[in-house]
Amino acid sequence: MKNSYLRKLQRRQSPNFLDFYSWVYSNSNSVCMHAFISLKICMNICLNKNKKQPTKFQASRGVNRKDLLRGVDSKFGERLLDEILDNTGVRLVDVSGCDTAKRALEEAVILPALNPSLFQGLRQPVKGILLFGPPGNGKTMLAKAVAHESEQVFLNISASSLTSKWVGESEKTIRALFQVAKNAQPSIIFIDEIDSLLTARKDNETEVSRRMKTEFMVQLDGASSSTEDRILIIGATNRPYELDDAILRRFPKRILIDLPDERARAELLHKTLAKHKMLDGLTDYDIRWIARSTDFYSNADLVALCKEAAMVPIRDMDRNKIAKTDGRKIRNLRVSDFKEALSSVKPSCNPKLMEELISFADRAGQK
Template sequence: MSDNSITRAELISIFIRAGILGICSYFAVKWMVNTLDPTRKQKREAQLRAERLLSRLGVKDLKTQLNEYELSIAAQLVDPQSIDVTWNDIAGLEDVIDDIKATVILPIRTPELFVRSELHQPPKGVLLHGPPGCGKTMIAKATAKEAGARFINLEVPALTDKWYGESQKLAAAVFTLALKLQPCIIFIDEIDSFLRSRETHDHEATAMMKAQFMILWDGLISAKHCQVIVMGATNRPQDVDKAILRRMPAMFQIQLPNKEKRRAIIDLVLEREDLNENVDLVTIADITEGFSGSDLKEMCRSSAMFRVKEFSTQLLNNGSAGDCDEREEFTSPDVISSLRPMNMNDFLSAIQKMKESKVSLLTGHSMIGLD
């Protein structure tokens, strides 16, 4: 045998060493990637937050059955008991609330009443659409609280990942987690920004994630007695993909409030406020045409701030006098808590200011100097 020949034992030894080197290289590269990953810390914090939320929800046995993707989505869970929005906090939308109670909440809370007919099952998709600031998000939160369902407030950026294929796995985890936690509501605010109409120039990863999302959604629709609902909110329903609209048969239009509804909203916002006898809420509701629910709340807040500004001005003027005894008396808790009641001029000034701001935004220039 030649001296240059390699024995069988030497060949096996070379293969073993090459295998060990390959394994060590794999784990070394994986360790370096994980160490250099800027999102590694955020992912770990999200998983810890998810474990705390699941424990608070009483989901202890299921925690060990969730994979890393489901734990990442679970970090966006909201405890229904921690939601501070109820039907009593929403005014002027009684007709929409009644429909949601009948079509969504009742089948979730009393499923035994609806098992005999598939037509009685809750819709797997609900779309709330209308102008901004009209209460769409509040309705979604109140629905989750009143139904006693787990609530996933899905943040679309959480579904994106720099690694190819990871976004599809995260999209799948949304539905697998919801199935394990049902009854569950998956809420997507501004759904048009995520599931807008598909175009040929869409990025491949985005297109694949949308397709995965819709395929899994179809699985929910075909499943019997499934208590998972996807609820979306948008002020641009025309931009939502038609295939998504088909999966959301229950649509509720949240319109700008009319005069009666504006009065109901104002009454709700001001129910604990001290008002001067000259405040005419009927007139305020009449002159705030075109205001949304959030506009009305901001108008009431701005009106209340006028008395605070007056008080702070008096406080500064009193403090500049240098009389410490008088200043201490002026800033006593009894005096601070007895701000003057809100008067009609406060509301009229706030409304005028907001109208000027709205016109300025629409016309693209300031109202200063205009008649």
């Protein structure tokens, strides 16, 4: 019953929006991406702990700490702003694969910013996106890339900053968070590892945790039902099936960030090795061989594999010569280095977790 409702909910969204989008996307994907990248005005609030000056971005948008804290309980608001981090320099082009998620984020963040008048009524941007999937495939990275490249204020909130053991404090912090987001809109709230905050309610749950979830839900509803507020909530989790059903419903787009397929693995290997100038000595055929040999490896596993392979030429060297060797004189990587690395770097993915994620994606998500 519930699942068919969710499926209908998703189907109802797809026709108009996606048809329109696929046209825009196929015709102007790279244009949008370039426009997006060139609009790289730092959007993070990025108030760092020691230096409480407004950032360049805040100054340029006329957003300052005082504006952000308008109507916010100062005790909780100040603490929140101090914990907001992030200006990592990750760009969307650095994230391999994840095409569905990139598209959803573009629809929700980038295209509406280019021409807000187009995105009204049925085309109103989605207000909740849940990124779920096995660890190490780019959920956090994607959110950071959006943070870096979009023009919007990005509030990166950890579960620990929202939870407090004191009765009433978590709710106040959550209210402060949503008020800050409202003051700063258009804005994005990113909650990584959202499962640690909002798992399904259990009988033995503490009063503090129950009240915190209830407040979160109330605020989420307020933000998602208002047609004027432009607050996007992005959640990321490895265990979406543990989330409270009521929370899931507030994330109408639920996107699986899956393990990379062979093509995506080859792309990541190529990109990683090229970035570190270690591609010389490996042919396209070698890269394809490595990609074929790394079924079930996550992107993070592949990066670990490259690091391990990069160590082999050093291990082959005479120890006495290491101190005097010029880095440029170290031999190029060979496919045999990867063969050796493959024996020690294994896929971290847990088959049971994958099964649960795929079944969740079939039931309630999109791939």
